[in-house]
Amino acid sequence: MPENAVDVRDVVVTYGEVTAVDAVSLSVPRGSILALLGNNGAGKTSLLQVCEGFRSPAGGSVRVLGLDPIADHDALMPRLGIMLQSGGVYPWATAGEILRLFASYSARPLDVDMLLDRLGLRKFARTRFRRLSGGEQQRLSLAVALVGRPELVFLDEPTAGMDVGARQTTWELVESLRADGVTVLLTTHLLDEAESLADHVVIMDNGVVAATGTPAELTAAAGIDLLQVRADPGLPVADLAGRLDAKVTEDAPGEYAIAGALSTDALAAVLAWFAARDAQVTSVNSRRRTLEDVYLALTASGGVVR
Amino acid sequence: MTAGTFTPAPGRAPMRAILKSQIRMELVLTARRGEAVVLAMGVPLLVLLGAGLTEATNVPSDDRLGFVVPGVLALTVMSTAFTGQAITTGYERSYGVLKRLGASPLTRPGLLFAKTAAILCLVGVQILALALVGVAVGWRPGLAHLLPAVGVTVLATAAYCGFALVIASLLRPETVTAGATLIYVLMLAAGGIMFAAPDLGTAGWFLLPLAAHAEALRDTLTDGTAVPGNIWLSLALWAAVALTLAARKFRWE
Numbered sequence: 001m002p003e004n005a006v007d008v009r010d011v012v013v014t015y016g017e018v019t020a021v022d023a024v025s026l027s028v029p030r031g032s033i034l035a036l037l038g039n040n041g042a043g044k045t046s047l048l049q050v051c052e053g054f055r056s057p058a059g060g061s062v063r064v065l066g067l068d069p070i071a072d073h074d075a076l077m078p079r080l081g082i083m084l085q086s087g088g089v090y091p092w093a094t095a096g097e098i099l100r101l102f103a104s105y106s107a108r109p110l111d112v113d114m115l116l117d118r119l120g121l122r123k124f125a126r127t128r129f130r131r132l133s134g135g136e137q138q139r140l141s142l143a144v145a146l147v148g149r150p151e152l153v154f155l156d157e158p159t160a161g162m163d164v165g166a167r168q169t170t171w172e173l174v175e176s177l178r179a180d181g182v183t184v185l186l187t188t189h190l191l192d193e194a195e196s197l198a199d200h201v202v203i204m205d206n207g208v209v210a211a212t213g214t215p216a217e218l219t220a221a222a223g224i225d226l227l228q229v230r231a232d233p234g235l236p237v238a239d240l241a242g243r244l245d246a247k248v249t250e251d252a253p254g255e256y257a258i259a260g261a262l263s264t265d266a267l268a269a270v271l272a273w274f275a276a277r278d279a280q281v282t283s284v285n286s287r288r289r290t291l292e293d294v295y296l297a298l299t300a301s302g303g304v305v306r
Numbered sequence: 307m308t309a310g311t312f313t314p315a316p317g318r319a320p321m322r323a324i325l326k327s328q329i330r331m332e333l334v335l336t337a338r339r340g341e342a343v344v345l346a347m348g349v350p351l352l353v354l355l356g357a358g359l360t361e362a363t364n365v366p367s368d369d370r371l372g373f374v375v376p377g378v379l380a381l382t383v384m385s386t387a388f389t390g391q392a393i394t395t396g397y398e399r400s401y402g403v404l405k406r407l408g409a410s411p412l413t414r415p416g417l418l419f420a421k422t423a424a425i426l427c428l429v430g431v432q433i434l435a436l437a438l439v440g441v442a443v444g445w446r447p448g449l450a451h452l453l454p455a456v457g458v459t460v461l462a463t464a465a466y467c468g469f470a471l472v473i474a475s476l477l478r479p480e481t482v483t484a485g486a487t488l489i490y491v492l493m494l495a496a497g498g499i500m501f502a503a504p505d506l507g508t509a510g511w512f513l514l515p516l517a518a519h520a521e522a523l524r525d526t527l528t529d530g531t532a533v534p535g536n537i538w539l540s541l542a543l544w545a546a547v548a549l550t551l552a553a554r555k556f557r558w559e
Binding site: 054077078080086088089090091092093097100102105107110114144146148149150151176179181182 | 309324410413
């Protein structure tokens with residue numbers, strides 16, 4: 001059994017003259033969650049469609065559960081759960097009928113009523129798909145992807161159009177998938193979704209991989225970038241700034257902000273400086289770079305080194 | 307580690323079970339689209355009663371019902387297997403349903419089989435119902451040539467289904483709806499159902515599959531004679547061309 005559920009090597013996807021995905025490589029270890037993060041048009045869905053076998057790549061190779069998504073289509077499909085970005089369901093069928101239909105394709109499906117309950121859809125079991133709200137349709141699509149007890153699920157923007165509560169429910173569900181050994185590859189443009197769910201994040205921008213790593217790795221590289229210190233007012237901030245490669249301000253009397261890439265030595269120097277002036281430090285807050293900072297820095301125009 | 311709710315246990319259900327539930331879904335959805343059922347059954351029924359029982363149209367036969375009822379049966383096959391199938395498939399494609407089903411354990415041959423089987427079920431029920439209405443108002447069919455009648459009907463169904471899938475693949479769903487309905491109306495007028503088909507001789511069988519099918523049903527069920535070889539040839543050609551085109555042109559997205 002291959003170690004990775006998904007292996008993408010140098011995949012290129014073109015639409016006529018436009019290159020949507022340009023030599024992207026990534027792998028998804030079994031039992032983990034990988035988030036493809038990027039703006040609309042970054043190439044996330046195109047890459048996912050190659051993995052799902054909907055599209056053949058113009059270059060590169062893809063192995064999904066050790067198989068070729070197009071050549072081994074029939075062998076692969078029972079093992080995959082696929083959630084499309086929209087549609088894909090008979091508009092005139094009810095939610096219950098749709099889920100039962102997809103359950104009937106599988107040898108050992110999940111209990112349909114349990115799944116409807118988990119996704120808060122039980123009261124819509126007799127409602128036709130076209131009468132469901134966008135968020136309800138999304139939840140049903142997720143249920144359809146899961147009902148066959150797949151090894152690997154592809155979720156394309158799983159929480160798009162969901163309200164806060166439904167989003168939370170969906171996140172908890174995705175976490176239980178991982179806990180039960182299901183591999184998840186999802187696309188999102190929501191930073192908090194990627195940061196809170198994913199074991200690995202691949203940031204895509206304009207069809208290429210801009211950065212990759214765990215959320216911690218992506219944010220830790222930059223370290224602490226802001227230190228807020230509360231101490232006696234009126235200390236000479238220019239003196240401190242002169243000793244550090246940082247910007248120091250007294251935002252309010254006794255509230256100091258030290259902004260910059262702060263190494264451990266720099267942090268020690270800051271506190272030593274306050275101690276040397278007999279200032280009583282009553283509070284220290286540090287702020288780490290968030291995934292959002294990393295993301296914005298990477299995807300800002302010209303921010304990606306090709 | 308204890309098995310959780312979502313612990314993977316993938317596998318395809320037995321194909322028979324898959325096809326059974328897929329055919330059931332196709333039939334349920336067809337029944338749910340009232341306008342399609344009316345188009346498929348209502349218009350032929352009106353033609354049967356209107357042209358069969360009144361002198362509203364000139365039919366080229368003294369036996370009005372003997373001319374009209376087989377034509378109406380042929381019309382029903384076209385309306386369900388071509389017009390209905392084209393419209394439904396066009397919309398299913400635009401809703402992404404075909405794409406989604408193509409990426410499920412159903413498999414594509416499974417979906418095509420289920421669609422065809424559902425159409426054959428529908429056609430069978432509709433023909434039986436309309437034939438019973440025909441008998442109730444005085445049509446007296448002979449059943450000695452029932453088998454060839456079924457044979458040409460299967461060929462006609464295959465041809466219509468094939469063309470339905472082709473136009474559903476090539477055109478936008480709105481265009482498919484308009485086009486398939488227009489063809490239906492034209493064939494209703496020119497197909498030799500309510501009045502004689504244009505007299506084109508043998509060429510007529512090859513140009514108008516509806517007229518050929520209707521004539522074959524008249525020969526077998528009303529007149530108790532064999533199906534002419536040219537009609538067999540025409541319907542077999544239509545079916546072969548349609549299915550070949552469908553296999554080449556059918557798009558799932």
